[in-house]
Amino acid sequence: MSHDEENVDPGSNSAPDLQILGDEITLQPSGFVEPSVEAPEGKEQALMNQFASFRAEPLQYEPRPPSDTIVSEADPVLCRFLREVSLYVSGHGWRAYDRIIGQPVFYSGFSDNMKTMVMAAPLLQKRISQLAEARVEVEEKEGILDRNAPDHSTKRAERRRELEGALQEVAEKLTDDMICKMESKTFIRGAYYLVTQLLTRAYHQGIHVSSEEVLRLRKVADMAAKKKQSIVFLPSHRSHVDYVSLQLICYRLGLTLPVVVAGDNLNFPVVGSFLQHAGAMWIRRSFGDDALYNTLVQSYIDTLLQEGYNFECFIEGGRSRTGKLLPPKFGILSFILDSIISGRVEDTIICPVSTQYDKVIETEGYVTELLGVPKKKENLADFLSNGSSVLSLKLGRVDVRFNKPWSLRRFIEDQLSRLPTVPMGLDTNHQDPEVRAVREKILRTLGYKVLGDINEVSVVMPTALIGTVLLTLRGRGVGKTELTRRVEWLTARVRAKGGRVAHFGNAPLSEIVDRGLEVLGKDLVGLVDGLPEPTYYAVDRFQLSFYRNMTIHLFIYEALVSAAMYTRVKVGGGPSHQDIGYEELREQVSFLSSLFRGEFIFSGEGLVVNLEKTLRGLEADHVVRLDRDENGNITTIGLSDRERSVGRENYDFYCFLIWPFIEATWLAAVSLMGLTPPPGQKEDIWIEQNKAQNMAQLLGKTLYHQGDLSYFEAVNKETLKNSYSRFMEDEMVHVVKSKDPKIPPRIQLDPTWRCPRDPKTGALLAEGKLWDFTEKIARSRREGKNRRDGATVSDRVLKLSDTLGRRLFEEAEEPGGKGKVPSRLSEEEAEAVSKSRKAARSKRTKLGQRPHL
Template identity: 30%
Template structure:
């Protein structure tokens, strides 16, 4: 049709041009130049012929395309994080994920429409009114699962009875040893047995979950109504949800063990909420007994919570055998009843925004249940949770050294009211790929030692018979599964726990507030225009693309303004300049920096290894005082390993199945590719090239042949000036921790001769770093962090610089004898300063 119209238009235009030509060719006597008219007609005919040829050629090409068979078009799928480790879970592969769902974006769980209704209800006109209440209909028609109560059978378990008996015998022996007069041993035994049995029953009643299907549905309906009032969305990836549903359907007799990182009290509520509304059995959840407050405690118990003491042993250095046995036996019965279980492997909520070191006690109970035959297998599901803005407020005062305020009914009501009247943006949850605990244990037990130079994670087990040995020693009291906890069993449990935390951390999505806070604290502490920040955010998004889930889209300027408004003017200020540009900067206050660091630290863990390599290179450059410096590559890697060793309680740098050296080498190569460092080419003679090739084929024992390995290992490093800004970003990732660690080291002088109580020593450290911040010697206000100080103390204790002992229920910190002098403290300080950059 278009071609026909074009032909009509061309004909009309030709006639117009022809008339114009006739008019122009009239001479002054009114005669016509017929030759010119003929030439115009020929040109018109030629154009028509060319047009027809082009049309025929175009038609032939269309016919060829039509007759050619279609080739499959490969659409690159979106990178999806959270896949299980292929080394530790070889039976898993990416085919568990629906390839079509992988290409999709995240979905908002809060959006429920009439499409959720069962077909038999939709087709019946009597129930059409239900479509007017989609949330109610959705909650009423979700799948029902059996949720058996197991508390009644716990007291009948022989394991618990044996534990009570052991506790009674120990108590009787202690009373006999301290009694001045003779006592009736039988009467004392019976009385103590009765007291311990009654205590066990009381502990069980306080601990047990009373999970209720009706209460879960009612709470789900309430959450559908309340969550949108303070959250813009609760999002998850449809491929993750589909994967969980298929796994649960394929293995209905295998419990799912959900292991989320812990950020907020909303975590366990929202995990159960998402699972319930996607027809996956809601888990029973291990919660701290600090949440067992009036009304809310009963509500959480009905939603699946069972309460665990924060401090299992009330008397330091003495095991509470009865409590441990009650908890251990209750969990064993819950697993045997096919309950899914959820617990926070970090123990408590993170106060710094980055993952905490794992607590392995509850995980050891599940491993013991597997070894003892209570369950055939369990599927571990690491869960990554993140919020654009934390609903629980902040932990600033705790990081400044103040005690945590206990939860109360009035404070809970006030907090809920404040939450409902505020905006917290989006919450995102990523369910990682489930993997078999049995398979993971088999791989770990058969694996040889990880590299001895690997710092941080424990070594994998050499022996494959440890599970068989543990199976014959069922525990009566220990949360590690055996009464006598051997090192191999502890190592196995800790390795699995660290692997889970590492998986959760790498799969945690980057939110708007994470990205903006990270840029402000690492590169724009003094602020800059929103255009400059937007360019930096674009670069950050490119860096994270494909390796880290990014939970936001859109123009970077809009993202920055959105995040700044969400966090509030107390943290980020946006000012209008005279030239009309917006100037963005963090509020220059210690509390603001500490709170911003909570959001920034989510990305700090991602760049930690690159930052270690970069900080080591910057320290070497500072010592050489030149634009280029020479170093042996093996020495560089050794210094990096030492840096990682110092920060081993801050970051999990590698999984137990990875070698730290390999990851450091990858970081080194990555910094070269990004242009942050350069290795100038050297002119090497032909003889030296032959010598290097010859040496490359020699074994380590061939060093006697006159070739020096170090000469071939030496590199020349240059730091290009154009990449200075990016290098500062990486160095700023670790700088706050380095300042905190050095403040703790300088505070060791206060421990000489007598030592201090742990809390008093923490106050000394807080004062030390606070003075540095206020005097301007440290520009990182977030360095005032009691969590980082405690991690540093743990490193000093494991390095045998200090000793932590318990006296009268209090923790006492002292210097080891070797370092309890002025020279000893100086030796510690110089040793740390030689590695740490600050």
């Protein structure tokens, strides 16, 4: 080990990062800096040579090839390539993937062994027996089996065995299609080499991890292996590269590769088989009421966790198209939770993982999807064409961070200990309302804890810093000097909030900014030529918002407070006219936080505590001035003199972060007005949910181009869907989902939220419950010099929303053929909606009425 390496302080607050670029490992100073500690900067040092034994001893060299090794000077690149391939084929050193930490994988017969264990699971066999018995009873009722026949018992038993045999065959086929098939070490060595070559050509600066975190992970993995416990990796999901990078890290560390939950939409010819043999398990996108399939998935997960195999699923379900974390999806988590609560699995280790990118390969495709273009079905041709184009990209680097792993069993016990009483049958009686409520609460708490853990270790990339700065400016563009200054300021703010910023060793900030601009490219960030100073501007604000959203979680409280203050700040006049009373501020912050409860992750400390902390922090940063009474209670909030003297740049920054989301929510609320039935229209019409959301998007595009909407990203399909989900939770809108999979969900605006109409003209009126709700959102909207909320705007917006809404009702009433979606509910559906409304009202009462209008 070199002298420089010996000087690395393993106990410092700033653990070194490891850059993994193919076989090369480089030691770098950490990107994490405590708020009060200066970041140590040091030269990037080669931790290992080209073929280092990182797995066995992460801080030790592997001997170099003998000095007499023959290397052709004529073609050193070819010789190096051939030597690398030979090392993988021969399984030299760590490439052999021997002596791994965890349960054995990649051996002949692995798949058969797994299939045998899954099929033998008591849970699955019990379900098969139940389904066979249920079918026999149906056949008896229908007279297919004659109960009065003298040989009824014999025929009944024979029929049951026949049904059980058929179900066993179906289960075996489903199991074979589902399970991962880690059969060959030669295959995984070759797959590792191939994927590494592709990934490190696209992300030419490699994969970065924290040495402290990976050493801790190895230690946890070692202890888990001895107890035959699984590590369940729960990563964030922004790209298909997420699971590739985690698999590469596990291979490089010498950990058992996790079994990765993957949607069967990726299981297309050639690629599907490759992924399944590399660790993917295929599941349907929707299980429906298929009891056998549900039980089969549960049995497979039970088996993996019982046997101590590592496991990976994405906490958000699908990829985030917006750049920020999505709300947790509870499908696979519920299976894992059931494995522990039932006692079928003693314990498992949860490991939240954050994956960040300088640039995400798929962002351009995300934009088209978010603008309403239907997602294309995955196929081999697109995969190959995309793969070849990736080779020419220069996308910077990938940063992967692992939070401290923790025991799921201990987490569940802690949650149960907080309950006044634990209902009986928690592990078995899933139909009991009290049991379901407790399980849902634990599941929800688990999901949001994982998201919080991911945010805690997430690294902010230079591209995210640049994107955030460019989208939080008042002007059209920014000079290079000012851009660098604002990136430096934002870096300091991120660190002050306890966040982590990616680093580049001793490189000066201007060089880091240049690297970020190069990765983002001219399609996202433009450069104005011929000016005294290089001046940059946002070319594609929609796509650039993906990178801005990577930082918003750090400042969400400040952003909400600033937006609430804006209700007074935008009034103008002297400073005293722009002050806001504490109660008025608290009420608007409460309203906004309720609007965004499904959009952002909030602390569990509650509104009052979070608001007090945020205000004190803004006061300490000299952004706001707090007036207090004789008891020290805050009475009035206003912008500080210092903040005014710097042109409100800090306050405006927080507003610019949240304004696009406020615009999107306002747009969604405005679109609801169009769901008010037209005059003379029957009120029992139900509109297809997708069509209503598409109408909202079309409304938004029109308002943007007509100047009534400030942000084009407000027409983001994902954010509009989140708003609609929130409206449904608050029973502003009702939704019905048919048992027929061919009939899409349909919605209807609750009668109490419908806008009144002019009795003479039939035009929507700017009054009523929904209008007041929309106006309350509008109070925190950005007002530019070309737009003001007023009678003209309200009249124009209402007319447009009504026009588009009438089209929906006309289409719903049009006669159609066999495939026409019914615009009215069946008796069964109407009864289900009625029960759903009662349950929702009861749930809200128990929750103490969340803040909402």
